[in-house]
Amino acid sequence: MPVFNNIQALNYALMQEMEKDPSIVVFGEDVGYEGGVFRATVDLQAKFGVERCFDTPISESGIVGMAVGMAINGLKPVVELQFCGFTYPAFNQIISHVSRMRNRSRGRYTLPMVIRFPFGGGIRALEHHSESPEALFAHIPGLKVVAPSTPYDTKGLLLAALRDPDPVIFMEPKRIYRAFKQEVPEDDYVIEIGKANIVKEGEDLTIVTWGAMVRDTLKAVEKANEKGIHPEVIDLRTIAPMDRETIIKSVKKTGRILIVQEAVKSFSVASEIIALVNEKAFLHLEAPPARVTAPDIIVPLPRGEQFYMPHPDMIYEKINEVVNFLT
Amino acid sequence: MPVFNNIQALNYALMQEMEKDPSIVVFGEDVGYEGGVFRATVDLQAKFGVERCFDTPISESGIVGMAVGMAINGLKPVVELQFCGFTYPAFNQIISHVSRMRNRSRGRYTLPMVIRFPFGGGIRALEHHSESPEALFAHIPGLKVVAPSTPYDTKGLLLAALRDPDPVIFMEPKRIYRAFKQEVPEDDYVIEIGKANIVKEGEDLTIVTWGAMVRDTLKAVEKANEKGIHPEVIDLRTIAPMDRETIIKSVKKTGRILIVQEAVKSFSVASEIIALVNEKAFLHLEAPPARVTAPDIIVPLPRGEQFYMPHPDMIYEKINEVVNFLT
Amino acid sequence: MLVDQYNPFEGKMLQILDPDGNVIEEKLLPEIPEDELVRLFKIMLFTRVVDRKALMYQRQGRMLTYAPNEGQEACQIGSAYALEQRDWMAPAFRELGAWLTRGVDLKTLYLYWYGNEMGSKVSEDIRILPVSIPISSQLLHAVGLGYAAKVRGLDEVSIAYFGDGGTSEGDFHEAMNLAGVYKTPTIFLCQNNQWSISVPKHFQTASETFAQKAYAYGFKGIKVDGNDIFAMYAATKEAVDRARAGEGPTLIEAYTYRLGAHTTSDDPTRYRDDAEVEAWREKDPVKRFRIYLEKRGLWNQEMEKAFVAEKEEEVEKVFSDIEQNGGTVFDDIFMYQYAEMTPILREQYAEWKAFFQERGML
Amino acid sequence: MLVDQYNPFEGKMLQILDPDGNVIEEKLLPEIPEDELVRLFKIMLFTRVVDRKALMYQRQGRMLTYAPNEGQEACQIGSAYALEQRDWMAPAFRELGAWLTRGVDLKTLYLYWYGNEMGSKVSEDIRILPVSIPISSQLLHAVGLGYAAKVRGLDEVSIAYFGDGGTSEGDFHEAMNLAGVYKTPTIFLCQNNQWSISVPKHFQTASETFAQKAYAYGFKGIKVDGNDIFAMYAATKEAVDRARAGEGPTLIEAYTYRLGAHTTSDDPTRYRDDAEVEAWREKDPVKRFRIYLEKRGLWNQEMEKAFVAEKEEEVEKVFSDIEQNGGTVFDDIFMYQYAEMTPILREQYAEWKAFFQERGML
Amino acid sequence: PSSAEGRKNSFTEKEIPQKVLATPVARKMAYDLGLDIRTIKGTGPGGRIMKEDIRRAGESNEKKPAAVAVQ
Ligand SMILES: Cc1ncc(C[n+]2csc(CCOP(=O)(O)OP(=O)(O)O)c2C)c(N)n1
């Protein structure tokens, strides 16, 4: 079985699926000849030609808007927006059209398409390169929002996204693009969109997290294990639609929940998860649902980034706090 | 004392402040000669000249981006985006610059400016004219988000926004632009940004709401009063920064909370309020915090809008449900 | 080629039929069979009937917002007539003439303005995207449609309709630029009707013409008398032919006028002079086409009277049907968010449905 | 006027000093005093020293990302030299030459690339906006700065710097259009360095020149040899003068080349030929200005050696100071979100501060 | 309270304790009374432990102070 890091798994999945499905076209800034600034689309142009993998002008609204028309006329566009912060110029096309075409036309026009971009901080990059905007997308009806955390999941979720009849926002945790490798089956497999993954079972506390924070969380959990605390760790995998069942079931078992995210705290995905457990498992709650997040500030430039990124010790401390509440 | 509806109060406040502060300039699509499609800026051009109140091309990113430069060079721009759904083309300027200039430049450049737009449904308008995007703005560090619900508040909050040293997103509930009139003092007064208003005191339940939903909520509350239920109603007034103190204090008193909003349910402002009370008043909760919202769907065209807008009976029923939850 | 003969930088505008119905450029007159000429004129008249009826229904409180078409019939019908069935159209919101020319049924059109999404569901054989409210956002869709046709080897062109105000948006620029780079078979049809709601065109841009903007993108633009159906057809046909031949996009500025209000929410007397409107009434596209046909003996007053009466009746039937059955079906607002409802939507659907059912509101 | 003499549609490009240091348009040669010529050349050399040192530090892992300037010195220094102290500049991110010409201190500049926001806080007397990463977003700020100057009756112009790739964004279009409509005193300085990361300019636009895009907005554009400091100065000076005189905006296409990598994260050998780079090295802006000055007896090898050595030392001092004290102060990341911290920020500030204090991380 | 400390130690065994249904106020009340909520029988909907249940348990505890430690 090949052993891949996240970016390789991504490239591999694209390669495999483009071979199978001639309607897939891949494009974006530096995506064609160069193969993407993170090399996610490397070799695709050489292999499938310039019409199926190509460079675009610096034109995010254009890229996404053009994809809308392409999807309607029989193609399956996979667009890359170069960084999380450069999704904003495309917001109007995403919110006003990508998410709405099916509903607006009552099913006459549909948009099988994928919008990929790297998100999150920790790579000591320039401004606008370290954002975690998942809450903005998740709030929009008509979108699906996915964030894989491992090479295995990356391939499985990307294939699912490519085969989804609806648009999928595919957020790639760039900090772990090359952080570790994993066996990735050559075979075809998909990971269902909308299903979370229980990464580690436990009974003392439920932790929900996604993207690059999964690894940091697991490290903190290991430390907690040594103290006899056994959290259950859920990798959300899909942010919207959320796997509410898995979260609720776990919270009913543990009575306690902690959400770990890299995004700022307020009006965030973590907030929704807390609202959810209140709605569905209120009487099981033995401690206030808690969040470990960034503070509500603009992501600092790299020399201040360490104060922004949730520190593993914060996770560890919060685990203890939640587990020891009122006991 | 003059008696104004919301739109008149807005116009009045602009008029008064432009007289006092020659740095204020007001612009946007149809804002100048025509006085705005809702007449919010009527007479301003006649009174203050075309340089201080003017029409722009259809160019939302341009309007907001230009305002950034104007604010840096000594003006106080008040821009109108014609409808809530046309804020999206300006998102990049708002998120990447409006919210960040002060922090980015460590205080060297600041942006005293106001971005106004009508929001919410219920006026039987075309697509994109009925959105409630407050959660999207509230999630962005560096922004303040305000939503008045009465003529009195409109004037007071707008004057506060105009004098704020930082950018303010000023969301106007268009459904009630002309719904009712109120005495509005000619005198100068401001309503502090970040302070909620307890519209009605009560002890059985805390209801938090804002914008056009305040009135619908009060109607449902009246009905509840008849049954001997006495909710406390908080008009949030400012969505970010939120008046956490007022909410928490109320919930500590009532033990129960319901949030009423017109926006879709998930990943919303309501979610954050639930997270907040969990964090700050968990042990006071006698019932699951609840929300009355739109479902997680795209705002329908007018013939389906009645199924989207939170129905007053939904509020009334939810009040009963929360109050009757046994503990 | 017309695009070369009528260089916008030289202040030229293509006109074939003058306001008095005289052919002033005989050699440019498109060869259109007589029955087709009559058919086109009937579409034009029908457009006006449908338009005025819609306005009337709206004033009676029976229709919701409506965006009047009067004055822009020639530029829409002439251009749409140059398309084949397989070609794609990405409209803004004021394209009644083009919609009717391409065969969209009246019920669908009215349903849209009645406030029902079913009005955006054109039948499978008609290639028109739904109304696009966010100004100029649809231009990019047209480019994408064209790109797809091109790489899939399909002989399809795409056309985007938009206004003078639409040229100010970033999406106009990005669409034009992308179409230029990829040489997509796309026609950009700018209906310069002189106004964007209350804002006159010289506040939209300092450019002398809209047509010349094409030159910023490496392709050509042409300014056309938009009230002249022959000029519009000729210019669009040439652009369509060039697109089919792989010669890429064209920008057409249709110089025209919105005789009515922006929408039914608008009162144009607040911002423009009656004299201006009257001057443009003289250039009415219907009037000049009618005179031309009458001179050729293809049309007369009686024919017109009979046709209009017949169509008015037809329109009334359609609208009363809509008033009976045009409400939004509750299920529809949940059904089309995704191919399949997500679990949370299923839950909400049940909850909301029960609520409205209990109250007899469904 | 140069903008008329050098009409981009006619394929013309303004050049005064050729690659071999010969003045080919004597009558266009700007009158610049000799000491000023030497000062300008010193800025140019200093720019190169600062640039190469930054690259070196980055390779050593001591500096973060850096965007090399080499090759673009003349277009930046020549244009910035045409501005007065009171004029406004809205840069992209690769404007080292312009920054140094306008007097930004090295420490501030390096602090930015070192990854500290303090590097965006230029001193009060320097009117330069912070680095703008989102491509072309800063063009609108320049238009706003100019609009404010105009209505406030201030004699200030604004200039925006951006790249060839920057012309593809919607914000470029909206800025150009607004500047045209309001006739703001704004200079749009497009540095066409042939590449946008890995994408060559003909994939950015099908337009033959970038300069001609101005004509879509009702004002003029001029293509200038961007490696010729005199041409750049002359064209910018004319644009600045015209802006001051109320004649509105100008677009300048500086035809130049990025000799280095896009940023330190980029490997240009993956996408472009050495031969192309070498050909452009022949057109090096420093080389040709040096030859010119040498021929005039204003400069020589010894002067250069001494100057470079002195500056290298200076740069090293500044950088080692930054390495000692250039870290971000914890408080700063909370302090500048708003004029005053909001209650939730105060709470978070205390919480986070305590956390890092406990760990001795502050 | 010291009684809470004692309770915490009473569950060192691996066995997962039975989950109970109660609102946060009720849990707080039990905690303040030094009661282990898991030992209280709920009489509310679905076996929910009501404040009243806790009050009653607290009263009976006062009568037999030795029973503070669970089991
Ligand atoms: C992005 C966006 N901004 C603003 C509006 C509001 N709006 C609707 S129509 C219109 C004017 C359009 O003018 P033009 O493009 O000339 O078309 P016309 O109405 O004249 O046909 C405006 C500003 C909108 N629909 N979309």
Ligand SMILES: Cc1ncc(C[n+]2csc(CCOP(=O)(O)OP(=O)(O)O)c2C)c(N)n1
């Ligand atoms: C909105 C946006 N999209 C994408 C990027 C990523 N990006 C950074 S620089 C660059 C290329 C810029 O090319 P050009 O404008 O020619 O300037 P140059 O780098 O050549 O100076 C790109 C795509 C960005 N910074 N902003």
Ligand SMILES: [Mg+2]
């Ligand atoms: Mg118009």
Ligand SMILES: [Mg+2]
């Ligand atoms: Mg844009």
Ligand SMILES: [Mg+2]
């Ligand atoms: Mg470049």
